[in-house]
Amino acid sequence: MERWTRTHRNLLWAVSAVTIGIALFLVFLVAPREATMGDMQRVFYFHVPAAWVGYLALFVSFVASLLYLRRRESRWDRLALSSAEIGLVFITEGIITGSFWAKATWGVWWTWEPRLTTSAVLWAIYASYLTLRRAMEEQGRRERVAAVYSVLGFVAVPINFMAIRWWRTVHPLVFEGGGSNLTPAMLRVLIFCIVSFTLFYLAVLSLRLGIAWAEEQVEQLRYE
Amino acid sequence: MVYLFAAFLVLWSITFGYLFILGGRQRQLSQQLASLRSQRAAPAEAPRDRAMPEEG
Numbered sequence: 001m002e003r004w005t006r007t008h009r010n011l012l013w014a015v016s017a018v019t020i021g022i023a024l025f026l027v028f029l030v031a032p033r034e035a036t037m038g039d040m041q042r043v044f045y046f047h048v049p050a051a052w053v054g055y056l057a058l059f060v061s062f063v064a065s066l067l068y069l070r071r072r073e074s075r076w077d078r079l080a081l082s083s084a085e086i087g088l089v090f091i092t093e094g095i096i097t098g099s100f101w102a103k104a105t106w107g108v109w110w111t112w113e114p115r116l117t118t119s120a121v122l123w124a125i126y127a128s129y130l131t132l133r134r135a136m137e138e139q140g141r142r143e144r145v146a147a148v149y150s151v152l153g154f155v156a157v158p159i160n161f162m163a164i165r166w167w168r169t170v171h172p173l174v175f176e177g178g179g180s181n182l183t184p185a186m187l188r189v190l191i192f193c194i195v196s197f198t199l200f201y202l203a204v205l206s207l208r209l210g211i212a213w214a215e216e217q218v219e220q221l222r223y224e
Numbered sequence: 225m226v227y228l229f230a231a232f233l234v235l236w237s238i239t240f241g242y243l244f245i246l247g248g249r250q251r252q253l254s255q256q257l258a259s260l261r262s263q264r265a266a267p268a269e270a271p272r273d274r275a276m277p278e279e280g
Contacts (some may be wrong), residue, residue: 043231050235089242093235100231207246214253221260 012203019196023189031189040104043097045190048174049197051094057087057201058126058157065150068143077143078212080150081133086204088126090197095119106170114163115171122160125153139219 027045034041061084068076098116103109110116129149136142164171174180180187 039225040228043228046232046235089238093238096234096238097231100227100234104227204243204246207243207250211246211250211253214250214257218253218256218260221257221264 009203009206012199012206016196016199016203019192019199023193023196026189026192030185032183032185034186037105040101043101044174045193046197047094047097047101048190049193050090050097052194053197053201054087054091054094055157055161056198057083057090057205058122058154060205061087061150062154062157065147068147069151074143074216077147078209078216080147081130082205082208082212084126084129084150086201086208088123088130090201091119091123091126095123111170113171114167114169115160118156118160118163122156125156129153139223 023045027042031042031045033039061080064076064080064083067073068080095116098119099109102111102116129146132149133142133146136145163169164173165176172181174182182190
């Protein structure tokens, strides 16, 4: 992705901006009003895609960390770092939008039920990953330690995803048994939102990778 | 409806805030890179510049 031309990147940004615009239109003007929760349910069309992109970004970081440990090529480290940072931003957005939904529906901003607790743990793990990287200056060792940490830290992602299936929880379960609890119209809007957020993730990733490359160049030029 | 509006406001504020930070970091790094490259190029050019008047 670092070798993408400016045209490719601009095209990706344009497509993701258009799809997010369409997604907003669908969420507010096309998706049916949910009978029990009313309009507040519309948060869900951005809460779920934010969580999905968070998981996807952390998975990309996990795979890139494994590839770095195997091949020791800095491009995999840059991908692991860039994707983890974006993943943390989207996980934060998922937690915050979920918190607004919880306040409107459950009457509380936060409760220590399994999904929310594991989300907080997941957030702390990846916030620590970024802090750890900043704290370590020795090149080579920093990348190795970060890759091992990222691989081990990824364990929290499937636990967070499965928390509402493994334990008793008040968090809604949208997808179960190969189907969903949504009407077809709601499901179509949700899928469109997930696609638009994924495109947006790719656009941000292309930008963040360019920054990671430039950071590495600056570091090399300073210490050469 | 207030919570819905607030949730969307916070979501997009975080997104645009993050993009703003990335844009700033990108500009700063471009300047640093240009500066470091010109510093590295300067010592190689300097002796030649000094030598030119003598040759003339």
